[in-house]
Every structure is written in structure tokens, then in C-alpha cells.
Amino acid sequence: MTTRGTGPASGPEPSTPTGSGRGSRALGNRAVLVSGASTVLFFAAVALVVALAPGSGLVAERFFSPFHLWQSLRGTPSEPSVLGAFLLNVYIFAISEVLILVLALVIAVVRGIPGPAFFPFRMVAIVYTDVFRGVPLILVLYIIGFGVPGLGIGFFSYLSEVTYGIIALVLVYSAYVAEVYRAGIESVHESQNAAARSLGLSRFQALRFVVLPQAIRRVIPPLLNDFIGLQKDTALVSVLGSIEAARAAQIYGASQFNYASYVVAALLFVLITIPLARFTDHLIARDKRRRQAGGLA
Amino acid sequence: MRERVVLAGLLAASLFLAGCGGAESGGSSSGGQASCDLEKPPLFEKGTLTVATDKPAYPPWFKGDPENYGGYEGEVASEVAKRMDLPIKWVVEPFNKSYAPGAKDYDFDINQVTITPERKRVVDFSDGYFDNAQGILVLNGSPDADVKSLSDLKDTKLGAQVGTTALDFVNTTIKPEEQAKVYDSTNDARSALESGQIDAFVTDLVTTVYLRDIEIEDSEVIGQYPGNEEFGMLFEKGNPLVGCVNEVLGEIKKEGTLKDLRDEHLQQFLEVPTLEK
Numbered sequence: 001m002t003t004r005g006t007g008p009a010s011g012p013e014p015s016t017p018t019g020s021g022r023g024s025r026a027l028g029n030r031a032v033l034v035s036g037a038s039t040v041l042f043f044a045a046v047a048l049v050v051a052l053a054p055g056s057g058l059v060a061e062r063f064f065s066p067f068h069l070w071q072s073l074r075g076t077p078s079e080p081s082v083l084g085a086f087l088l089n090v091y092i093f094a095i096s097e098v099l100i101l102v103l104a105l106v107i108a109v110v111r112g113i114p115g116p117a118f119f120p121f122r123m124v125a126i127v128y129t130d131v132f133r134g135v136p137l138i139l140v141l142y143i144i145g146f147g148v149p150g151l152g153i154g155f156f157s158y159l160s161e162v163t164y165g166i167i168a169l170v171l172v173y174s175a176y177v178a179e180v181y182r183a184g185i186e187s188v189h190e191s192q193n194a195a196a197r198s199l200g201l202s203r204f205q206a207l208r209f210v211v212l213p214q215a216i217r218r219v220i221p222p223l224l225n226d227f228i229g230l231q232k233d234t235a236l237v238s239v240l241g242s243i244e245a246a247r248a249a250q251i252y253g254a255s256q257f258n259y260a261s262y263v264v265a266a267l268l269f270v271l272i273t274i275p276l277a278r279f280t281d282h283l284i285a286r287d288k289r290r291r292q293a294g295g296l297a
Numbered sequence: 298m299r300e301r302v303v304l305a306g307l308l309a310a311s312l313f314l315a316g317c318g319g320a321e322s323g324g325s326s327s328g329g330q331a332s333c334d335l336e337k338p339p340l341f342e343k344g345t346l347t348v349a350t351d352k353p354a355y356p357p358w359f360k361g362d363p364e365n366y367g368g369y370e371g372e373v374a375s376e377v378a379k380r381m382d383l384p385i386k387w388v389v390e391p392f393n394k395s396y397a398p399g400a401k402d403y404d405f406d407i408n409q410v411t412i413t414p415e416r417k418r419v420v421d422f423s424d425g426y427f428d429n430a431q432g433i434l435v436l437n438g439s440p441d442a443d444v445k446s447l448s449d450l451k452d453t454k455l456g457a458q459v460g461t462t463a464l465d466f467v468n469t470t471i472k473p474e475e476q477a478k479v480y481d482s483t484n485d486a487r488s489a490l491e492s493g494q495i496d497a498f499v500t501d502l503v504t505t506v507y508l509r510d511i512e513i514e515d516s517e518v519i520g521q522y523p524g525n526e527e528f529g530m531l532f533e534k535g536n537p538l539v540g541c542v543n544e545v546l547g548e549i550k551k552e553g554t555l556k557d558l559r560d561e562h563l564q565q566f567l568e569v570p571t572l573e574k
Contacts, residue, residue, distance in 0.1 A: 055398055055399055058398035058399070059398050061398075062396075062397070062419070077468065077469055078465045078468045078469045080476075146485070146488040146489065146492055146494075149494055150491065150492040152493075157493075158493070240478075241456060241478030241479060242479075243476060243478075247479055250393075250459050250460070251460070253396075254460030254461075255413070255415065255460070255462075255465060256419075257415065257418070257419035257420060258396075258419065
């Protein structure tokens with residue numbers, strides 16, 4: 001809204017008969033009206049284009065048929081329920097998330113240990129993040145999911161395909177999350193560490209009680225952002241054979257020749273993502289309040 | 298707040314409108330096949346029969362170059378084109394896209410697609426050109442190697458490929474105790490079989506025998522089960538060309554050409570004992 005700057009001197013504007021006397025309240029109302037009207041117009045135009053497109057009936061039937069939406073959600077004797085399969089996504093996500101948080105923190109901390117004696121450890125951490133951020137997840141899934149069982153080495157080769165999927169997700173996402181942690185750790189000013197050490201805290205204690213608490217608080221929003229990505233990438237585990245929501249949708253689609261099952265799977269993913277997104281917003285807002293309160297004190 | 302209410306209303310209205318349209322078009326196009334004049338067949342591209350299949354196309358269904366496919370399906374399509382007095386042109390159509398809404402950029406798709414009532418609501422099929430059976434592939438020495446009936450497979454770790462009627466067959470006829478694993482491609486299923494993630498791979502009989510003979514050493518096909526299903530060529534719903542193709546296909550069947558092609562390309566893949574239920 002640019003009206004705020006024009007003021008009473010802007011004569012050519014015909015729709016501002018009220019003088020400057022009404023103040024910002026009138027302008028505010030006008031802004032609401034204009035934004036409301038433009039929103040309505042915009043979405044009406046989109047809806048009209050979609051509804052009047054020659055193929056809209058066909059698209060509606062193929063993607064949004066209520067019958068297929070409901071039937072794919074529920075499943076049939078020959079096709080798995082998309083909702084039931086989605087529980088596998090939630091399961092994979094829940095387990096991977098915890099493991100990633102731990103492994104990534106270890107990698108980030110190792111990467112930050114100073115001193116020449118720790119060079120090989122730092123090198124391993126650097127190579128790890130470079131490799132697993134660079135290799136596409138689907139390749140890691142194939143290598144772990146079909147390669148490790150192929151080796152035939154006792155326990156490790158006889159895990160379930162879901163377990164291999166979780167291992168691959170943890171390997172790849174830990175590399176990303178380790179970098180997020182590292183950014184957080186490096187954002188804490190060096191003087192914090194120096195002060196902690198001068199108080200007699202050991203290097204580990206300084207890290208544990210001074211640096212990490214500040215670092216992790218700062219990186220919670222980007223961490224959650226990565227986890228929203230993780231939620232969706234659980235769908236890729238299906239390449240190893242397990243039936244999660246996206247695969248169940250594909251099975252339904254191929255057998256009924258209808259894409260509504262994909263819409264159902266998409267809605268389920270969105271449904272679980274929104275709470276996490278709002279939770280992230282909440283954390284950011286809380287953190288902001290706290291820091292501002294601290295500034296005043 | 299008001300904005301949001303209006304918005305939601307609009308979206309709901311547009312969905313409703315779209316929904317109505319869907320019901321209409323679905324009703325009008327299911328009215329049976331239109332007649333087709335073989336002298337002037339309605340083609341996608343004038344003077345050419347444009348035929349689609351997936352890529353990669355596997356033997357023995359397809360052999361050779363995409364410019365001039367051989368193999369069973371390749372030659373069936375060529376025979377249809379020959380009898381319609383048209384040159385054939387091959388294009389690529391992924392299976393998942395074959396049932397997408399909208400106009401198709403080919404005359405028909407031939408890609409081992411089974412005719413089912415559910416699919417018939419969405420696309421049109423030619424008459425069947427192959428009776429499909431399911432086959433079950435295991436590694437040599439597998440405890441399932443001497444299985445004689447489907448009921449012995451209930452406690453086996455089964456795998457199937459997504460989008461196949463074999464998966465349907467596993468879920469509704471074998472009904473294994475452990476949910477079957479589902480793979481994107483024959484290759485993935487093969488890796489899973491070789492690495493012991495699954496004990497048996499269920500797919501169409503011809504593919505199992507092909508895998509046994511050409512791709513996977515030390516494997517065997519323990520048996521086939523008649524699928525009671527046929528492969529058909531897939532057409533856009535309401536395409537009148539189906540009539541012409543069916544007429545030609547009828548000739549090809551009556552004169553024994555279809556059986557000759559089947560004997561030439563597929564017979565060696567069909568000689569497998571039948572499993573009891």
C-alpha cells in the first residue's frame with residue numbers, strides 16, 4: 001500500500017475526498033478494502049480459469065473425485081490404505097529425527113575440536129558432511145538398502161528394508177543438520193568460551209553449559225526446517241520395497257487409473273507439516289520476546 | 298478474517314464446479330465405441346500410425362531399436378499398421394502417464410497393460426492380444442523351490458512391481474501373512490531377490506522366465522498361475538480408432554498371425570507347470 005505516503009497534497013488521486021483530518025484509521029480501512037477486493041479478484045480469476053478450462057471436468061474427476069479420494073484413503077482388499085501406509089512415514093520420521101539430532105551434534109562438535117592431535121577426527125567429520133550432502137538420497141538408499149544385504153555379513157545384512165531406509169535417511173540428514181549445528185556453534189561469540197574457561201570450566205564444560213545451549217537455541221528454526229524436508233523424504237524409503245503413503249498412492253493410481261490417491265497422500269503430508277511449521281513460528285517468536293526482554297533488563 | 302471466508306467460499310465453489318464437470322464428461326464418454334472407417338481412420342498424425350510404449354522397453358515384448366521395434370508387442374503393432382496400410386512411428390509414454398487426463402499425443406499405447414473394469418472407466422482398450430498368467434521366481438535352493446500350490450506361499454516374503462496386476466494377484470489370491478514388498482522396477486525387485494530381502498518375486502510369467510534365462514543366474518520359476526486377464530492396447534477414452542484396430546486385430550487373430558507371433562516370440566517363456574490354488 002503506497003497511499004500512506006501521498007497525503008492531502010496528492011490532488012490527482014480522485015478516490016481520496018476525505019481530507020487528512022480522518023487520520024490513519026481511514027487509510028487503514030481503505031487498505032483492508034483494497035487488499036480484500038484484490039484478493040477476491042485474484043482468486044476469482046484463478047478459480048474461473050480453472051473451472052472454465054476445457055479439461056477441468058476431466059482433471060477434477062482424475063484428481064479430486066470424492067469417491068477415489070475416500071476409497072484410496074481407506075484402502076481396498078487389493079490396494080493398501082494410504083492413511084495406514086502414512087503411519088509408516090510417521091514411524092520412520094520419528095525414529096530418524098532422534099538419531100539425526102544426536103549424530104549430527106557429534107559430527108558438529110568433532111569438527112570444532114581444536115588442536116593438531118584431533119586432525120584425523122576433524123578430517124573424517126569434514127569428509128562425512130561433504131560426501132553425504134553431495135550424494136543424492138536415493139543413491140544412498142540404494143547403496144544401503146540393496147548393497148549391505150548383498151554383502152551377506154551376519155546381522156547387518158538381515159535387517160528390514162525400513163531399517164535400511166532409516167539408516168540412509170540418518171546418514172544423509174545428519175550431514176545437513178551437522179552444518180546447521182556448526183553454524184550455531186560458530187555464531188556464539190568467542191568471548192563466551194573465553195569467559196567460561198576463565199571461570200575454571202573445562203573445555204567440555206564450556207561447550208556443554210555455555211556454548212551449546214546458546215547455539216542450539218539459535219538454530220532451532222533452521223533445524224525444524226530440515227525436519228520438514230525429512231518428513232517428505234521418508235517417501236523415498238519406498239524404493240526399498242516398503243509401502244508408505246506415496247507408494248500406496250502409486251499402487252492405487254496404477255490399478256484404478258486415478259490420481260486422487262496422490263492428492264490424499266499430499267494432504268496427509270501437508271497436515272503433518274503445518275503443526276511443525278506453526279511450532280517453528282512459535283519458537284521464533286518466543287525467542288525474539290526473550291531476547292528483547294533481555295535487552296531491556 | 299472476512300477475506301479468508303470469501304476465499305474459502307470461492308475455492309469451494311470452484312471445486313464444486315469442477316466436480317460437476319467431471320460427472321458430466323464421465324457419463325458422456327462411456328457410451329460405447331464409435332464406429333470407425335478403415336478407409337479414413339481418425340489418426341493423431343495424418344498418414345501415420347503413432348504407437349507409444351514405455352522406455353526402456355523389455356524383451357521379449359520389444360526387441361531392437363525404437364525406430365523399428367521387433368519383439369512380440371512390437372510386431373503385433375507393426376502388423377496392425379501394415380494391415381491399415383500405414384507406416385508406424387514409435388513414441389515414448391511412461392506407464393504412469395498413460396492414464397493422465399488430457400489429449401494423448403499418439404494413437405495407442407502398447408505396454409503389457411492388463412484390461413480391467415476399473416481402468417476401462419478411464420481409458421479405452423482394444424480387444425486382448427495376449428492371455429497373461431502370473432509367474433513366481435525364486436533363487437535355486439530356496440525353501441520355496443518345490444512349492445506346488447499357492448497356499449504354500451503364504452509365509453513367504455513376496456515381492457512385486459508397482460502398477461502390475463501381479464501385486465493385485467498377491468494381495469487378493471495368495472494373501473501372504475507378511476505384506477508384500479513393492480518395487481519401482483524389475484531391476485529393483487531383482488536386487489531385492491538376490492540380496493535376500495524377498496524370497497520370491499511375482500510378476501507376469503513371461504518376465505519371470507526371461508529373468509531366469511537371461512538375467513538372474515541360479516534362479517527358477519516355480520510355476521505359473523492363470524491370470525484370467527488379457528493385455529490390451531490403451532486408447533484415449535472415446536477415441537473411435539479403437540473400432541478400426543479391433544477390426545484389424547480380429548483379422549490377425551482369425552488368420553492365425555497372432556498365434557504365429559506368440560509362438561515365435563513367447564512360447565519358450567510359457568512352458569512352466571501350473572500351480573494349484
